[in-house]
Amino acid sequence: MLRVSKGNRFVFCYHDVSAADAPHHSWRYSTTPARFKEHIDLFQQLFAIVPLEAIANDRDLPTGRNYAALTFDDGFHSVLTDVLPLLKASRLPFTVFLNGMAVEHGRSWITDLVLAANDPVFVKGMLAATALAPADAADPIGAIMARGRFTAAFADRPVLAARTKIFLDRDDVRQLHAEGVTIGDHGYAHAVLSRCEAAVLDAEVSTGRDLIRDITGAAPRHYALAFGKHEHYDARAVEAIRQRGYTHVYNTNPNRVRAHEVGGAELIPRIGFTGDSTDQVLFYVNRTLLRKYAL
Numbered sequence: 590m591l592r593v594s595k596g597n598r599f600v601f602c603y604h605d606v607s608a609a610d611a612p613h614h615s616w617r618y619s620t621t622p623a624r625f626k627e628h629i630d631l632f633q634q635l636f637a638i639v640p641l642e643a644i645a646n647d648r649d650l651p652t653g654r655n656y657a658a659l660t661f662d663d664g665f666h667s668v669l670t671d672v673l674p675l676l677k678a679s680r681l682p683f684t685v686f687l688n689g690m691a692v693e694h695g696r697s698w699i700t701d702l703v704l705a706a707n708d709p710v711f712v713k714g715m716l717a718a719t720a721l722a723p724a725d726a727a728d729p730i731g732a733i734m735a736r737g738r739f740t741a742a743f744a745d746r747p748v749l750a751a752r753t754k755i756f757l758d759r760d761d762v763r764q765l766h767a768e769g770v771t772i773g774d775h776g777y778a779h780a781v782l783s784r785c786e787a788a789v790l791d792a793e794v795s796t797g798r799d800l801i802r803d804i805t806g807a808a809p810r811h812y813a814l815a816f817g818k819h820e821h822y823d824a825r826a827v828e829a830i831r832q833r834g835y836t837h838v839y840n841t842n843p844n845r846v847r848a849h850e851v852g853g854a855e856l857i858p859r860i861g862f863t864g865d866s867t868d869q870v871l872f873y874v875n876r877t878l879l880r881k882y883a884l
């Protein structure tokens with residue numbers, strides 16, 4: 590049950606939807622198909638699930654209902670194989686936020702590090718590319734997010750050998766677009782924008798836009814900040830994004846969308862879920878409705 594039901598708006602954020610034994614499955618970003626189905630069933634009871642555009646722009650959604658939009662970050666191939674069939678069967682709209690590098694090269698440094706956690710040469714190369722110390726090998730993803738620097742060397746970092754397909758490619762994105770899925774940008778290489786030197790920041794917020802425009806015929810207007818917490822972006826980064834034509838920018842402040850955030854002038858919050866139980870999902874949603882709870 591929702592604590593209140595008066596025209597509240599939410600944007601939910603997922604990443605990968607894959608079986609627990611899938612080669613790339615990780616607690617960091619994956620939801621099992623069974624758990625995802627539970628979430629969707631719950632959402633259909635609680636919300637009218639509408640396009641992201643309706644949440645972000647439409648000030649005139651009828652009151653008396655609550656509204657939610659579904660988004661999927663990083664462009665996992667499972668969005669095509671597992672998410673689309675389920676949501677299409679229920680005619681539920683959704684949005685994908687892509688990393689252009691994953692689309693073009695089938696890779697992301699985060700999944701690379703998840704998959705290569707036991708490959709010391711690869712980990713060492715990643716740490717060097719983000720100006721970290723060998724001691725950070727114990728938790729390279731955490732260290733890079735907390736202290737990494739994204740310099741030009743980041744683009745030249747070591748890469749893993751070819752492996753099974755994890756990310757959407759150009760044809761997949763074209764297919765999703767043809768199915769009516771909204772295509773947004775999530776940064777070319779999923780760098781921490783607040784840690785990017787100028788040239789890398791420019792590439793992060795431009796290259797993916799150009800790629801999406803090339804695939805879909807239209808420049809994307811929605812940009813989801815990689816990682817999306819305060820420490821992962823700054824005013825310089827948000828300004829660079831808006832300068833490139835994005836009208837709506839999303840962070841991962843786990844809150845409902847409030848009236849002053851509709852329209853795009855401010856960052857729009859999203860609540861992220863991975864393997865959470867439906868009780869946990871309800872808790873995260875309901876706490877945003879408490880009068881004195883300001884996240």
Ligand SMILES: [Zn+2]
Binds near residue numbers: 662663775815816
């Ligand atoms: Zn992401």
